[in-house]
Amino acid sequence: MEDRILILAPRGRDAQIASELIQQSGFPCTTCVDLDNMVVELDAGASAALITEEALAKGDRTGISDWLKSQPAWSDLPFVVLANGDRSPRSALASMRLEDLGNIVLLERPLHAEAMVGAIRSAVKARHRQYEIREFAATLERSVQERTIELEAARDTLEVALDAAGMGNWTLDVGTGEIESTPRYDQIFGYDEPQRGWNRERFLGHVDVADRVIVATALTAAAAQGEINLECLISTKDGSARWIAVNGRVRRDLDGTPSRITGVVSDITARREADARLAQAQKMDAVGQLTGGVAHDFNNLLTPIVGSLDLLRRRLIDDERGQKLVMAALSAAERASTLTQRLLAFARRQTLQPSAVNISSLIDGITDLMRRSLGPTIEVVIDVPADLSSARADPNQLELALLNLAINARDAMPSGGQLTVSATEIDVEEGSVPALKAGRYIRVTATDTGTGMDEHTLAHAIEPFFSTKGVGKGTGLGLSMVHGLAAQSGGTLTISSVVGQGTSIAVWLPAT
Ligand SMILES: Nc1ncnc2c1ncn2[C@@H]1O[C@H](COP(=O)(O)OP(=O)(O)O)[C@@H](O)[C@H]1O
Ligand SMILES: [Mg+2]
Structure with missing residues (x-):
């Protein structure tokens, strides 16, 4: 139906003559009885319309105007208008009505068959160009759709991967300070529900007071340095303390000004704790080795001291005052020995009988x-x-x-x-x-x-x-x-x- 010509020429044999001429040139024609009928036929498809000026002047034109306005972007239906042919100049109203049609070729009467067929031919040609544009637009739209689907898939894959790595995604608008976040980002800050309204201030509000100035400075400096990498302590929604790592890169406008910083955030509390435990264990090991060594030597020194005191006690058997002194020395040595035993225990160097x-x-x-x-x-x-x-x-x-x-x-x-x-x-x-x-x-x-x-x-x-x-x-x-x-x-x-x-x-x- 798209290739046919619609004809609206109600007076005399106009329609019949036009229709015959046009059909002879190889274009199918449909004759309409009035404007409303033409609108119905237009909906079914046409490549051009031939219409007489007096047909246009008669009847309700809202139908056709609405149809013309509702044309898709690629479409601008060509009209060939057969003018009245009066010698008198056209009234302003009539000119406006013609203009309303938009894409028109005006043929004055008396009508030459040749001129009319030529005008129809050009109109059909122009219409075919429009069809081509429609095709092109459709192809373009299809490939945009395909690309969009691919992009969405890639984004989903990225999101799943980030989520699997326990990473939240964020984008900071350098100008407004607003932050877009993924649900995982929100979770890291203790929110089970996805959050709206993140911005620089709200983020900094979660950062531990002691770190806040440093983090704020790093965010500001990031725009100039091109990236941000930091670890800091935050307090989550319910007030618990967590360690996070923040890594981001600056994205620039076409003219090179930093517009956004995009990056990831992850909860590194477990790693931090493990690091601290390891450091503590290493420290204790070092202290243990030192203590153990000293305690061991000290204990060896105590053996002859206690032995000698014991001998001395026997010799001074009759000397009451001497006995007292030796006993005091012995009990001090005893306490020293207990102490070294404990040190050895700490250093895991005591002799155990399990x-x-x-x-x-x-x-x-x-x-x-x-x-x-x-x-x-x-x-x-x-x-x-x-x-x-x-x-x-x-x-x-x-x-x-x-x-x-x-x-x-x-x-x-x-x-x-x-x-x-x-x-x-x-x-x-x-x-x-x-x-x-x-x-x-x-x-x-x-x-x-x-x-x-x-x-x-x-x-x-x-x-x-x-x-x-x-x-x-x-x-x-x-x-x-x-x-x-x-x-x-x-x-x-x-x-x-x-x-x-x-x-x-x-x-x-x-x-x-
Ligand atoms: N049951 C406990 N309740 C509270 N604090 C404790 C307890 N056990 C140990 N501590 C703390 O750990 C410290 C070290 O304990 P410990 O090694 O037994 O040394 P000391 O008892 O000689 O101080 C104590 O000084 C105390 O502060
Ligand atoms: Mg104790």
């Missing part, structure tokens, strides 16, 4: 002593299942260690409280408890309702000579000895503590 220890009866054996040492204001609760597997450890050293934990608990509960000693059997997976290999362990826990430890104390509690108890009160060797024993036995020591609520210290020993 055996399969029944934890339940070992704790039974020291409960009385524990109760007496802790006094009446502290309730001691023992919670150990009788059918526990035995643990591999040196029983004497283990008793000492548990007493140490009890004494620490007592010191943390000056106005009384409760100490619970419990034991359980636990299957540990590789990596789930720091410093423990996969396997089955007996965990003996001493939990008190005391003062708890602040962050600094918790971080340093097992270091040798670390004590908060004041000169002459604490040696700072209790926890380091317990930790050394547990580690040397193939286990470890873990502490959890809440200021004002209490402390729970666990000794992990391999089950036999």
